[in-house]
Amino acid sequence: MASKSKKSRIAIAFGGVALSIASAIALADSSGNWTSGREVYQKVCGYCHEPNPGIAPSIQGTQPKEIREKVRQGHRAMPAFRHTEIDDKALAQLIDYLK
DSSP: OOOHHHHHHHHHHHHHHHHHHHHHHHHSOTTSOOSOHHHHIIIIIHHHHOSSSOSSOOOTTOOHHHHHHHHHHOBTTBOOOOTTTSOHHHHHHHHHHHO
16 A cells, blocks of 8 residues: 555645646736746646656656657646647747757
């Protein structure tokens, strides 16, 4: 059985994922567009992927193809993000930011 600490981390991860999905469009600027890859990372990705403490692995330096696949298809607890949440331009900016 999972420890209490592990259960808490899992609950936080799922809560963060739900918040990311619900607020992705609201966090973009008033026109619904992201202003930079850094903004996408800070407002959507960073919650889980910050390396310290991080409840998900760091994605700094991840290959562009892998980022695109996981953003669009999801991976384990990470949801897939639709084009209406993170458009292709913002995804390209995110990939450039992570290099």
